[in-house]
Amino acid sequence: MRRIFHLLLCLVIPAAPLAAAEPISVVATTADLAAIVKAVGGDRVAVESIAKGYQDPHFVEAKPSYVRVVNRARMLFNVGLELEVGWLPLLIQGSRNPSLVVVDLSPGVSVLEKPSGPISRAQGDVHPLGNPHYWLDPRNGVIMARRVAQELKTVAPGESATFEQNLKSFENDLSARRKRWEEQMAPLRGTEIVTYHKEWEYLMRWLGLSIIGYVEDKPGIPPSPRHLEELVRTMQQRKVKALIASNYTNPNVPRSIAEKTGTKLLVLPTSVGGEETIRSYGELFDAIVGKLVNALK
Amino acid sequence: MDLIRKGTLFYAICCAWLLLVPQVSYAQLSEMESLKALVRDIGERLQEALKRIEQLEKEKAANRESVTAAPSTPAQADSQVAQSAPPAKGISNAFNPAISVNGLFGGGYSSRPAMTRRLTGLDFQNGFNFQEAEFQFTADVDPYWKANFILAVNRAGNAEIEEGYVTSEQLPYDLLPRDTSLKLGKFFAGFGKHNLLHAHQFPFIDPPLVNQAVFGDEGLKEPGVGLAYLLPTSWFSEITFQGLAGENDRLFRASEDAKPRGAYLGRWKNFFDLSDETTLELGNSYIAGRNSDAGHRLSQAVGADLTIKWRPLRQSMEKRLIWQNEYIFFQRDRSRDPSSRGGGLYSSLQYQFSRLWWLQGRYDLLGVPKLDDGRKHRWTTLVALVPSEFSALRLQHSYTTQDRGGPVNQVLLQLSFTIGSHPAHQY
Numbered sequence: 169m170r171r172i173f174h175l176l177l178c179l180v181i182p183a184a185p186l187a188a189a190e191p192i193s194v195v196a197t198t199a200d201l202a203a204i205v206k207a208v209g210g211d212r213v214a215v216e217s218i219a220k221g222y223q224d225p226h227f228v229e230a231k232p233s234y235v236r237v238v239n240r241a242r243m244l245f246n247v248g249l250e251l252e253v254g255w256l257p258l259l260i261q262g263s264r265n266p267s268l269v270v271v272d273l274s275p276g277v278s279v280l281e282k283p284s285g286p287i288s289r290a291q292g293d294v295h296p297l298g299n300p301h302y303w304l305d306p307r308n309g310v311i312m313a314r315r316v317a318q319e320l321k322t323v324a325p326g327e328s329a330t331f332e333q334n335l336k337s338f339e340n341d342l343s344a345r346r347k348r349w350e351e352q353m354a355p356l357r358g359t360e361i362v363t364y365h366k367e368w369e370y371l372m373r374w375l376g377l378s379i380i381g382y383v384e385d386k387p388g389i390p391p392s393p394r395h396l397e398e399l400v401r402t403m404q405q406r407k408v409k410a411l412i413a414s415n416y417t418n419p420n421v422p423r424s425i426a427e428k429t430g431t432k433l434l435v436l437p438t439s440v441g442g443e444e445t446i447r448s449y450g451e452l453f454d455a456i457v458g459k460l461v462n463a464l465k
Numbered sequence: 466m467d468l469i470r471k472g473t474l475f476y477a478i479c480c481a482w483l484l485l486v487p488q489v490s491y492a493q494l495s496e497m498e499s500l501k502a503l504v505r506d507i508g509e510r511l512q513e514a515l516k517r518i519e520q521l522e523k524e525k526a527a528n529r530e531s532v533t534a535a536p537s538t539p540a541q542a543d544s545q546v547a548q549s550a551p552p553a554k555g556i557s558n559a560f561n562p563a564i565s566v567n568g569l570f571g572g573g574y575s576s577r578p579a580m581t582r583r584l585t586g587l588d589f590q591n592g593f594n595f596q597e598a599e600f601q602f603t604a605d606v607d608p609y610w611k612a613n614f615i616l617a618v619n620r621a622g623n624a625e626i627e628e629g630y631v632t633s634e635q636l637p638y639d640l641l642p643r644d645t646s647l648k649l650g651k652f653f654a655g656f657g658k659h660n661l662l663h664a665h666q667f668p669f670i671d672p673p674l675v676n677q678a679v680f681g682d683e684g685l686k687e688p689g690v691g692l693a694y695l696l697p698t699s700w701f702s703e704i705t706f707q708g709l710a711g712e713n714d715r716l717f718r719a720s721e722d723a724k725p726r727g728a729y730l731g732r733w734k735n736f737f738d739l740s741d742e743t744t745l746e747l748g749n750s751y752i753a754g755r756n757s758d759a760g761h762r763l764s765q766a767v768g769a770d771l772t773i774k775w776r777p778l779r780q781s782m783e784k785r786l787i788w789q790n791e792y793i794f795f796q797r798d799r800s801r802d803p804s805s806r807g808g809g810l811y812s813s814l815q816y817q818f819s820r821l822w823w824l825q826g827r828y829d830l831l832g833v834p835k836l837d838d839g840r841k842h843r844w845t846t847l848v849a850l851v852p853s854e855f856s857a858l859r860l861q862h863s864y865t866t867q868d869r870g871g872p873v874n875q876v877l878l879q880l881s882f883t884i885g886s887h888p889a890h891q892y
Contacts, residue, residue: 220741223778230892231744232701232736239644239695250887254854258889261611264644264695266635289855289884389853390820418780418820 192324195241197252198225199441200303201273201312203449205245207338208316212327216241218259221441224416225251226293226388230258238263243323245316248274249300271319273312277302280369292386304438304456305370306346309449313338338449345450349457350375356464360406362399362431364413364422367438371456380406383413383422396425403429410463414438434463562604562612565885567665569596572878580873584843584865585671586682588620589877595620596879597664599627603886609633615663627663628652628686648691648707653684655691655705655732656750657768657791660684668789668815669847670861670877674831675809679766679795681715685752687728688712701736711754716764716795719757726761728754739773744892746772756798766795774892785817794834807836823849832868839868854890856882 191214196202202217209215218234219225225247238244238259246252260270279298287294302308317335321328357376364383372379381402385395403411403425410432413422419435426433436456437443446452573589575581581589587596600616610631617627630650633641641647653661659676676684691707711717711728719725730752737745753765770791777784794808809831817823825847832840845863852858858880865873 220778224781227781229776229781230890231738232703232746232892233738233744236695236701253887254890256889258891261632261634262646264634264646264693266643289853293853416779416781418783 192243192320193241195238195244197228197244197246197256198303199439200449200452201245201247203440203447203452204309204313204338205316205320207449208313208331208334209320210330210334212324212330213320217441219439221437221439221446222415222443224414225439226254228252228255230255230262232262234259235262238268239265241265241268243269243271243319245271245273245319247300247303248272249279249297249302250295251300269319269323271315273315274300274302276311276315277308280373281366292384293388299366299369301367301438302370304368305374306342306349306449306453307374308370309342310339342450345453349453352457352461353377356461359410359464360408361410361412361464362403362408363411364417367414368412368436375457375460377460380408383411383425391421396421400425400428403431410434410460412436415442432463434459436460560604562602562614563886565601565883565888567599567601567663567881567883569598569665570594570880571596571670574876576874577871580870581875582682584674584863584873584875585877586677587671587877599663599665601885601888606631609636617664626651642694644695644697646693648693649689651686651688652691653686654689654709654730654752655693655707656680656685656730656752656766657732657748657793658770658772658789659791665881665883668787668813668825669827669845670859670879671845671863673791673809673811673813673827674829674841674843675791675793675811678807678809678831678836679716679793680713685713685716691730700738701734703732703734705732705734706730709752709754711757716752716766716797717754717756718764718797723757725757726755728752742777743773743775746770746774760798762798764795764797766793768793783817783820785815787813787815789813789815792833806834807831808833821851823847823851825849841865841867855884856880 191212192209194202194205194209194213194215196205196215196217198219199217199221202215205213205215216237218237219228235258241263244260246256260268274297279302281295282298283294283296287296303312313335317331320331324331353375358378360378360380361372362381362383363372363379366382366384366387368379381399383396383399384391391399402408408429408431411422411426411429412434413419413436415435415437417435419433422433425431436459437446437452440446440449440452442452443455446455570593571587571589572593573581573587574591575584575589578591581587588594589596597620598618600614600618602612602614604612606612610633612631613628614626615628616624618624628651630648630652632649633647634645635641636647653663655661657676659667659673660680672682672684679685687709689707689709691705693703693705696702696704707730709728709730711725712719713728714720717725717728730750732748732750734746734748737747739745748768748770750768750770751765752767753763755761756764768791770789772787772789774788775786790810790812792808792810795806797805809829810833811827811829813825813827815823815825825845827843827845827847829843829845830840831843843863843865845861847859847861849857849859859878861877861879863873863875863877865875867873
């Protein structure tokens, strides 16, 4: 009997501190959110992201393996503004995890392109709540990180100081980098560009580049030949320097436009993990700004 | 003084007369003038509005700068959001269900029109046909229940509640164990893969022969209650148990006069990620229930399914491949009478080869083991133009051979369109 008791004690004693140090399990819908949560949460969180950085976050599939991931999570961070409307509701419902804390990071961000008049699907894949690609402005990254810190503190109040400290280093690092990016891009302000999809508004607004046209005449709908003809004409007339597409877009159409107009085709990552070298939120803009400067100088 | 007053009055009347008369006699001229004045007025108002917009933009930009310079706390941000929400006016649409409507419109040609219904389960005649309209309403009832209603209106104009159920993942007092979901109402029974689909979700225009033979044209939909439990495995593994009314007229010989005797169903579904882009699904289903007719003997069906899906993570809108296989064996009345037992299978391949186009093929075999009217083989090919996730135009050809009766050729054309709320896509 005593031996059994000792055996049990041996099992329980090492398990107790382990349980206390268990990191908060977090799911993020995109790799960018995962990177921000990791930066703020440090080793106090175990983060898993659903969409890969090189994947179009609109069109993720609600795979049952993701249901399992959400089932085991304590918190879920999402971009919101209906970016994940085609798949996230099924994952949350299928997860059977009523204690899951779901945090939409869009409140607090100044959202662009909120439709002011009536909208219909004749306009393509319009987002009724506004353009959801807001993480592509590092100033929004700071707003998101602050919200993440606040939510993590609610779930693990004992770790508040750690989260606060991590948040501070994240902000300091991002602010130093931002200064550098803004300096690099300053001579290019006002440069006219064309993009494939409406996903660069936040980035270009921050950097002061002017988007004068889109390959997609309606978001999410393949462009019509007539629209492409007009676009080519405009690009030739205005001597547009770059055509920007994300790295999950089929490059055939943008490539042929670039060839016809003599414009540079610039394929940019939209998310952390979009390229192998991009492992943090800061590195995402290092890559984007680096490529923009190279192409537009 | 009086004279002066009278003079002024006279002068005023003259002026008014002079001003008014030409306006009356030159009405057209006056119209032009008033139009000009209107345009001037609109112009001025527009200028004012533009100035106001400019001012607001500036204010917004200034606010934004101050937000980025000293960002608000999320709590403040939340309160900003709350402030920007329109005030409630007593009547609100905020809690109305999400509504979507799907229409199926088609054309058909069969070399033996009389057999169309038997071979496709569709009420199609040669020529154009309105196939079906489905109205879907979804909303959270309260923190515990989520409701879903699907009303179908068929060609004859008959409306039916195809599904009407609530689901729950959490109940008061934590009555529902963790990892379990509850479903209550009338719903498509969780047997196999195809039975869960509504007409507009069918991968082909018509259902597989075996589903029709076992569960009838409408599929197996029953009032009942179901529990689905997520097993604590390293892969996705789910066990479903459903207690059903047993109303199916095909499997349980139910009719309007006979009281259904109840049925129960079990399904075990497993998903494996073979890679980031490929998944394998394996499922087994079993259903048993007492027949409604005299004797109340047991009827049962057992099914197995295997599905492999591939979709590239990059450019995921451009390519996709789905290979789905299902086998169902059934035994009505638990007798050895060959007319009451049999089985069938289908194997289908759906390949999306560009952003807008799909090419599909399916092989159906009904009669393993053989049914009383022998075997049927059916080969189906389909090409689909899918302009967006809300519309699809599909052209299908099928060739059927049967032990009893000659071969049948059939061509079906279908337009499917959905309006309303954006539906999430089941995997």
